[in-house]
Amino acid sequence: MRTFLAVVSFSLLTVGFFAAYSNYGIPQIEPAPPPEVEELDLAAMSMDEFVALGARLYQGRGTCTLCHTELGGRAPLLEEAAAVAAERIADERYQGEADDAAGYLYESMVAPSAYVVAGFGKSGTGDTVSPMPNMATGSVGLSEPEIRAIVAFLQDLGGFEVTVEIPTEAVEEAPEEAGEPRPPFATPEEAIAEFACGACHKLAGEEGELGPDLTSIGARRAKDDLRRAILQPNADIAEGFEPDLMPDDYGEQLYAVELEMLVDYLAGLKGP
Ligand code: HEC
Ligand code: HEC
Incomplete structure (x- = not known):
């Protein structure tokens, strides 16, 4: 009987502990608040x-x-x-x-x-x-x-x-980011603006001149090439342009969803 009670109370304790833990212990997933300016x-x-x-x-x-x-x-x-x-x-x-x-x-x-x-x-x-x-x-x-x-x-x-x-x-x-992962950008235009692709490319209304015009890139390049052009810019240099100019760390900065969103967007740019 003693053992039985011990087991029961242990079980109740365990159950109670997990119930409490799942209510209070596990951090609730809430969208990060917009950065305050x-x-x-x-x-x-x-x-x-x-x-x-x-x-x-x-x-x-x-x-x-x-x-x-x-x-x-x-x-x-x-x-x-x-x-x-x-x-x-x-x-x-x-x-x-x-x-x-x-x-x-x-x-x-x-x-x-x-x-x-x-x-x-x-x-x-x-x-x-x-x-x-x-x-x-x-x-x-x-x-x-x-x-x-x-x-x-x-x-x-x-x-x-x-x-x-x-x-x-x-x-x-904008305040320093306090180690919080940023929320992913919702649209390709937003990602292009944040990653400053337009400083070097003609793209999404920007007039960058150091890299190729991307307004009809989808007519020239397949999705795999576009993905590689972003992740490993020096693997294959666009004709008439210099290597080592496009940043090679976008792979570390972009979330996978953003990369795919950009690739899809670029693939859809077929020119006028
Ligand atoms: C500092 C300038 C610079 C920035 C910023 C930059 N690029 Fe580039 N990009 C270049 C240059 C120069 C080339 C051509 C050389 C090469 O192929 O690496 C290039 C090539 C490319 C190509 C291949 C074009 C072709 O004709 O094959 C794609 C696609 C591309 N960039 C997309 C992007 C995207 C998307 C961003 C932003 C996330 C970006 N670039 C940011 C300079 C830049
Ligand atoms: C897309 C590439 C690019 C970006 C981004 C860029 N620059 Fe430049 N910058 C250049 C180039 C190329 C030159 C040389 C041609 C010229 O004299 O304009 C230059 C020239 C300059 C010069 C003149 C240097 C001299 O010796 O006379 C200054 C100053 C300068 N940049 C400051 C800046 C500052 C500050 C920023 C950021 C707010 C910036 N640049 C962003 C490409 C860039």
Whole structure:
């Protein structure tokens, strides 16, 4: 009888434990809340914080490091950008309106063709047209204070005193992701915008020039080729283009559903 009671009470305890565990212990699956946009109060920001904001934009949402990297060699490295600004402005090929380094760096982002670094122009234009998109428009769409923050970062990177003023209007910044996996993007257009494919490709209303025009890619490539072109860009180089330019880590950044969504979308682009 003792044993029987022990067994019964043990069973009841076990059942009770699992019931409680399944109710309270297992985390409920809830969709991640939409990221809240934080307002940064620039008036209260120190210059160091402003430079750090510029660094985050440079490496993140600004997409600058997609092209300005050691790897591809199709865009100049920017450690010296502040140092060479005076030389650029004095060059007879200079078409812009800047009269100091901060002005030159600002202009480089919003009117890239004002000065095209020799050897880096859009092919066939004799270095008169830059393949760099205007960073204030399109899917990146940096605001004026954000562009100024990047200028501050580039001046600091070059070892110069920062001469841009911290703007007084507030700037909005999405908060750092706290290790939470992001929810997958719902549409191909959203994924293309977030992964900045349009910085280099003509695609989904963007006018990128460094990579092939993708508006009729589905007429030229089968789904398997498209999948490989995204996962291993250097496996097969599109004719007339350079290797090592398209980022090769999209396989790590994209969810499988997003990859398939992009492949389906691209396969459906058959041109006008
Ligand atoms: C799609 C590729 C691409 C992206 C993205 C891009 N750039 Fe560029 N950038 C270039 C190329 C190519 C050049 C050289 C041609 C020229 O002078 O415009 C250039 C030139 C520049 C220059 C002039 C450098 C010099 O030596 O005079 C600056 C400054 C610059 N980029 C800053 C940026 C910043 C900051 C960002 C991000 C907000 C950015 N770029 C994003 C391709 C890119
Ligand atoms: C920094 C510039 C850059 C970015 C960003 C970029 N690409 Fe590319 N892409 C290229 C270049 C250059 C090529 C041609 C060389 C090659 O085939 O790798 C290319 C090739 C391709 C091709 C093969 C085209 C053909 O004619 O066979 C596809 C498909 C493609 N990219 C899709 C994408 C998608 C989707 C994204 C965003 C998730 C993206 N690319 C982002 C530069 C870029």
